[in-house]
Amino acid sequence: MGVRFLSTGAGLPDKVLTNADLEKMVDTSDQWIVERTGIKERRMAAPDQATSDLAVLAARHALETAHLTPADIDLIVVATCTPDHLFPSTACLVQKALGAVNAAAFDLSAACSGFLFGLSAVSGMMEAGMAKRALLIGADTLTRFTDWKDRGTCVLFGDGAGALLLEKTEGPSDLLAVHLGSDGSVSDILSIPGGGSRHPLGSGVGEFPPFIHMEGKEVFKHAVVRMMEAMEAALKKCGKTVEDLALIIPHQANLRIIDAIAKRLKTKEDKVFRNVQKYGNMSAATTIIALDEAVRSGRVQRGDSVGLIAFGAGLTWASAILKW
Numbered sequence: 050m051g052v053r054f055l056s057t058g059a060g061l062p063d064k065v066l067t068n069a070d071l072e073k074m075v076d077t078s079d080q081w082i083v084e085r086t087g088i089k090e091r092r093m094a095a096p097d098q099a100t101s102d103l104a105v106l107a108a109r110h111a112l113e114t115a116h117l118t119p120a121d122i123d124l125i126v127v128a129t130c131t132p133d134h135l136f137p138s139t140a141c142l143v144q145k146a147l148g149a150v151n152a153a154a155f156d157l158s159a160a161c162s163g164f165l166f167g168l169s170a171v172s173g174m175m176e177a178g179m180a181k182r183a184l185l186i187g188a189d190t191l192t193r194f195t196d197w198k199d200r201g202t203c204v205l206f207g208d209g210a211g212a213l214l215l216e217k218t219e220g221p222s223d224l225l226a227v228h229l230g231s232d233g234s235v236s237d238i239l240s241i242p243g244g245g246s247r248h249p250l251g252s253g254v255g256e257f258p259p260f261i262h263m264e265g266k267e268v269f270k271h272a273v274v275r276m277m278e279a280m281e282a283a284l285k286k287c288g289k290t291v292e293d294l295a296l297i298i299p300h301q302a303n304l305r306i307i308d309a310i311a312k313r314l315k316t317k318e319d320k321v322f323r324n325v326q327k328y329g330n331m332s333a334a335t336t337i338i339a340l341d342e343a344v345r346s347g348r349v350q351r352g353d354s355v356g357l358i359a360f361g362a363g364l365t366w367a368s369a370i371l372k373w
């Protein structure tokens with residue numbers, strides 16, 4: 050008993066913010082950004098677009114691909130750390146916009162690892178008999194929480210949403226293994242200090258702004274170690290090796306992190322997916338948008354084994370091996 054993967058979808062804003070655009074905003078250069086991160090451009094939500102709007106685009110895309118209607122869905126989970134509001138949940142707004150009247154809906158927060166934490170939660174719920182067909186969405190609009198004067202962070206992030214449609218099956222699960230991990234003891238190296246209940250907006254915003262704070266070098270080191278650890282743990286759980294995987298999709302935060310992982314996994318360059326050049330780091334949307342691109346371009350075929358790895362604030366890290 051387990052889950053089957055029916056389809057994927059993506060929702061990206063139209064606006065492209067290039068490195069040349071950023072050169073006009075902060076003291077940076079296309080050369081620095083490309084050399085240190087690999088990023089050439091990223092997408093940015095329009096002023097009237099919030100996280101739920103991108104999530105709805107991704108959800109509709111996945112539903113159309115699977116030839117299903119919103120009424121066929123009985124669970125909607127949105128992994129996001131940039132919800133439209135503190136409440137109601139972004140998932141409830143998605144339910145309303147889709148007209149998915151039969152679905153229970155809630156959000157889940159594990160920052161950039163949110164989609165894979167969501168995959169673990171949703172598949173567990175389905176195996177426990179709590180849902181038959183689910184929409185799992187990873188969606189974030191980190192550009193809304195970016196300090197456009199901080200060149201150390203404002204060049205890194207983009208907005209987007211990706212969706213996965215899952216169905217319960219009595220046969221063997223297409224989710225072969227999941228591994229999750231967290232380390233809250235270093236939560237301060239990557240955070241949005243203000244805007245929550247610790248430092249609410251309006252009380253000391255100057256000291257605790259609602260913008261991303263990141264100690265980049267520290268985060269980099271943790272990212273490589275934890276993503277490697279996660280991939281090895283998931284492979285071990287399902288008795289597979291890197292050679293068994295058709296494609297590995299690591300979180301897309303920095304090309305140098307992706308290259309370091311590819312090197313440590315001792316695998317061919319083209320087995321490791323890269324689209325960070327086009328989108329930057331889209332947080333919880335990253336791995337599912339990458340999977341959607343890989344499936345639509347034919348890089349992942351039905352029956353292929355795929356490894357997904359994520360890492361983010363918390364700290365959190367996660368991996369999954371799935372049979373597409």
Ligand code: UT7
Nearest residue numbers: 077078081085161200201204265266268269272302303361
């Ligand atoms: O999803 C969460 C996961 N996030 C990540 O995994 C991000 C991990 N960290 C990183 O990707 C990298 O640490 C960064 C890309 C953020 C930074 O790269 P770095 O090689 O660690 O650079 P740095 O922060 O040590 O900065 C090196 C220099 C500094 O100048 P000085 O002190 O050497 O004069 C920075 O001020 O580069 C400067 N710098 C920039 N220069 C031009 C920092 N940002 C920029 C910039 N343009 N945008």
